[in-house]
Amino acid sequence: MQVIVNGKERELTGNISVSDLLDLYELEPIRAAVEINEELVPRATFSNTTIKPGDRIEIVTFVGGG
Amino acid sequence: MDTYRIGSFSFSSRLFVGTGKYVTFEQMSAALDASEAEVVTVAVRRDCLTEAGGAREDSILDHIDMDRFTILPNTAGCFNAKDAVRAARLGRELLEGQGNKGFNWVKLEVLGDRKTLLPDPIGTLEATEKLIELGFEVLVYTNDDPILAKRLKDAGAASVMPAGAPIGTGLGILNRNNIRLCLETLKDGDPDFPVIVDAGVGTASDVAVAMELGADGVLLNTGIAGANDPVRMAKAMAHAIQAGRLAYQAGRIARKPYATASSPMEGLIEATT
Numbered sequence: 001m002q003v004i005v006n007g008k009e010r011e012l013t014g015n016i017s018v019s020d021l022l023d024l025y026e027l028e029p030i031r032a033a034v035e036i037n038e039e040l041v042p043r044a045t046f047s048n049t050t051i052k053p054g055d056r057i058e059i060v061t062f063v064g065g066g
Numbered sequence: 067m068d069t070y071r072i073g074s075f076s077f078s079s080r081l082f083v084g085t086g087k088y089v090t091f092e093q094m095s096a097a098l099d100a101s102e103a104e105v106v107t108v109a110v111r112r113d114c115l116t117e118a119g120g121a122r123e124d125s126i127l128d129h130i131d132m133d134r135f136t137i138l139p140n141t142a143g144c145f146n147a148k149d150a151v152r153a154a155r156l157g158r159e160l161l162e163g164q165g166n167k168g169f170n171w172v173k174l175e176v177l178g179d180r181k182t183l184l185p186d187p188i189g190t191l192e193a194t195e196k197l198i199e200l201g202f203e204v205l206v207y208t209n210d211d212p213i214l215a216k217r218l219k220d221a222g223a224a225s226v227m228p229a230g231a232p233i234g235t236g237l238g239i240l241n242r243n244n245i246r247l248c249l250e251t252l253k254d255g256d257p258d259f260p261v262i263v264d265a266g267v268g269t270a271s272d273v274a275v276a277m278e279l280g281a282d283g284v285l286l287n288t289g290i291a292g293a294n295d296p297v298r299m300a301k302a303m304a305h306a307i308q309a310g311r312l313a314y315q316a317g318r319i320a321r322k323p324y325a326t327a328s329s330p331m332e333g334l335i336e337a338t339t
Contacts, residue, residue, distance in 0.1 A: 006113065030164065043159060061113045061125065063110075064084070065109025066140070066287025066291075
């Protein structure tokens with residue numbers, strides 16, 4: 001299925017959770033916060049939140065800022 | 067100890083520093099250390115997402131001591147209330163993951179214009195109200211307008227943070243009278259309400275001016291990160307906080323149009339004729 005991750009189209013196969021997606025990027029869940037279609041996905045629900053075709057996913061972290 | 071409170075937090079350092087624009091994380095860490103700050107700000111941005119097996123970039127989280135500093139996430143770069151609320155919620159989620167005590171507060175910025183980065187007053191008030199509903203302690207960046215400052219306080223902001231000058235300009239405290247009016251309005255009947263001057267600081271004397279006016283603290287980033295020697299400037303800013311605070315507490319003399327001699331006018335030797 002096609003999804004959009006951080007503004008870029010991406011093909012994902014199978015039944016995939018937010019946790020699985022973070023694994024693909026080797027991202028530790030405690031270092032990421034996730035939104036799907038502009039709704040926050042709480043960390044506690046990463047493993048049972050399933051990604052659906054067309055989802056717009058934002059994976060964010062902290063950077064330097066003022 | 068000269069401590070003060072912001073929402074549920076208590077601090078003794080009155081300098082809040084940003085973590086942006088440093089050339090290296092090592093330079094940033096050294097400057098944060100030299101600034102004696104207890105609170106540091108960070109921004110929420112998309113992860114660079116390296117695929118499995120690729121080399122990941124270093125994270126800023128590896129270079130900030132989470133036990134020492136209280137992290138203040140910002141909503142920088144948001145141009146409407148909705149995006150600012152989204153950024154704040156993402157920041158809270160990230161900080162909760164890190165176990166940092168700053169997870170429930172946010173430096174709210176809702177900007178109105180890309181050229182000046184001046185705040186959008188309507189969006190700022192809207193986002194303040196929404197974030198308070200969501201249980202945040204909101205430190206809100208705003209114009210140096212005392213009326214808006216009061217509206218933000220009335221909405222429940224934990225601190226109001228008027229701008230000295232537009233972000234990153236280094237122009238200093240452009241309208242001292244407005245900052246003074248903001249302080250007077252916000253602290254009327256509530257002297258401990260914390261007011262932090264945020265943005266526009268160019269050098270140490272700007273920090274001293276803000277503190278002499280009676281601000282509880284100063285938040286800055288570029289003034290340190292953009293200096294030729296950021297670590298030295300961080301020290302200078304820390305000294306300026308102390309100098310300005312002491313001067314405010316000491317109470318300055320009144321401004322007078324004409325001179326008054328410091329040396330006695332009596333007992334002078336005979337004047338040459």
